[in-house]
Amino acid sequence: MKIKIIAIVLLGTFIYSCSPKVIQPEAPKIDVAAIVIETPLTAELAEGKALFVNNCGKCHNLYDAKDFNAEQWKPIMLRMQQEAKISDEEREKIYAYLTK
Template sequence: MNFKLFAVIAVFMLILACSPKIVPTTPVVLGAILSPELAEGKSIFENNCANCHGLYAPQDFTAEQWKPILLKMQKEAKISDEERDKIYAYLTKQ
């Protein structure tokens, strides 16, 4: 009796070992597709702001809070008014 039980368990373990491994995947959330203008603002934001400090997420601040931040950082990053406006549009998704 013990031998039969051992044999059944061994066969079961062999089947499990040879079965394909199923790896749970997390759902992929695709980012929103940005217009060319917003994509340019994002690029300017990432390439200029990350040079000095970590990047903040756009939702970390409201549209009104971003205005003085961008005005101050514009001088530090030496970006034009047009570039600042593109960054603002990206950050506020306007």
């Protein structure tokens, strides 16, 4: 009798574990506050962004422009200009992009 009960339990477990799982799809959650509409960049700001990504992104992860205010970016830009070996003109374009 025990063998029959064990066999039925094992058979039931096997059938249950092999049955297809039905998962109800959830509607994607959209955080409306996180949606940022980016305005088109001018040619100078686009060049500053490209310089920022290509020069700064070589050595470290890029900071978000909003992580620092305009006054905080000044010493960072001066220090990083030497590290990245960029000209004053390139530094100003990157600074303009970061402080737009």
